[in-house]
Amino acid sequence: MADTYQITEGRLGEEPTVTVSAPDGRARAVLALRGATLLSWQVAREAPGQLTEQKDLTEQKELTELTELTDGYRDETEMLSQDGVRAGLLAPFPNRVADGRYRYGGRDHDLLPGRLADRTVYHGFAREAPFRIVAATTTADSARLLLRTTSLRPGRYPGYPFALDLDVEYTIGRRELGIEIRATNVGETTAPYASGWHPYFTLSRPIDDLVLQIPAHTLIRTDASLIPLRGEEALLPLDRRPDMDFRTPRKLGDAVIDACFTDLAPGPAGRSETVLSDPASGDELRVWQYGGNMHVFTGDTLARDRRASIALEPVEATTDAFNRPEHATALSLEPRRQRKFRFGVTYLPSTH
Known part of the structure; x- marks a missing residue:
């Protein structure tokens, strides 16, 4: 049996994929090159040796049962439809741009030129962009994959006449998956x-x-179209919305949420952690991020399996940030400069 993580190529329909597997079979991730999209992340609940006393590691690997922790696209049709934007990487903007229009650098930009009805646009272009693997390293404890797209160029996407290279680095360990998005402005x-x-x-x-x-x-706070209110009106202390205050852990119940939470408190390691847990099993998922905001969506409008999973979305900026003057400086990426955003998730199964 191999003593390092293994990386193999495959396909989801006609779409190229990459599978990353732990040497003991206790962790597995599948990525599509389209959008550098995570399709599946599976981890064993039990610690090594807990399942069986078999001395042969190959036999133990064959007996390992993996738990699926994400609800990604199940087939090529789902991925091409982009319904729910399952595990989509969001760039050059997350969430919505009001009416598909914004003003930047003294110019007006239209992301949906010629469209009169349904002016909804959201989650950028990277989620459907072609990525390629430019580097891969494996050890006994983890694997790293670096994927890149150079598709963000003037003339490629209406309303976005800027040139960016996007690098997405996945680090996959036995119970943690980390992602770093790096954008480099290669334009003028x-x-x-x-x-x-x-x-x-x-x-x-x-x-x-x-x-x-x-x-x-x-x-x-947002309007009926989920666009934040103007200026300070958008900022509502959670002390005034106890029904949306999750600073103290509480059961989701029938709560319907599609909202952005900000002013995240960092933990001891300097990263903020949003925690999803199952009181019946004691299992936890900790979605961590360095900076940014947390957008939560309870999946009530999904085409498949509504409320079977929850979207916990680390985002650098709030919805419609392109139209908010107070965010202009933070959004600006100058020529030959790079910006990074790092986030990920850790699985903590119950030890009982």
């Missing part, structure tokens, strides 16, 4: 840019039975 003009991730997580139970904790002090 400053570009507006922000990124994020749109994963759906599951602990093998309906989300109504799960407990959520978000270390946020402020809720972003």
Whole structure:
């Protein structure tokens, strides 16, 4: 049996994929090159040796049962439809841009030119962009994959005349998956840019039975189109919305959420952690991020398996940031400069 992580190529329909497997078979991740999209992340609940006393490691690997922790695209049709944006990487903007229009650098930009009806646009272009593997390293403890797209160029996407290279680095360990998005401005003009991730997580139970904790002090208030209110009106201290205050862990129940939480409190390691847990099993998922905001969506409008999983989305910027003057400086990525956003998830199965 191999003593390092293994990387193999495959396909989802006609779409190329990459599978990363731990040497003992206790962790497995599958990525699509389209959008550098995570399709599946599976981890063994039991610690090594807990399942069986077999001395032969190959036999133990064959007996290992893996738990699926994400609710990704199941087939090529789902991925091409992009319904729910399952585990989509969000760039050069997360969430929505109001009416598909924004003004930047003294110019008006239209992301949906010629369209009169349904002016909804969201989650950027990276989630459907072609990526390629530019580096891969494996050890006994983890694997790292570096994927790149150079598709963000003037003329490629209406309303975004800027040139960016995007690097996405996945680090996959036995019970942790980390992602770093790096954007480099390779053009001649400053570009507006922000990124994020749109994963759906599951602990093998309906989300109504799960407990959520978000270390946020402020809720972003929105209008009926989910666009934040203007200026300070958008910032609502969670002390004034106890029904949306998850600073103390509490059961989701029938809560319907599609909202952004901000002012995240960092933990001891300098990263904020949103915790999803199953009180019945004691299992936990900790979605961590360095900076940014946490957008939560309870999946009530998904085409498949509504409320079977929950989207816990680390995002650099709030919805419609391209139209908010107070975010202009933070969004600006100057020529030959790079910006990073790092986030991920850790699985902590119960030891009982």
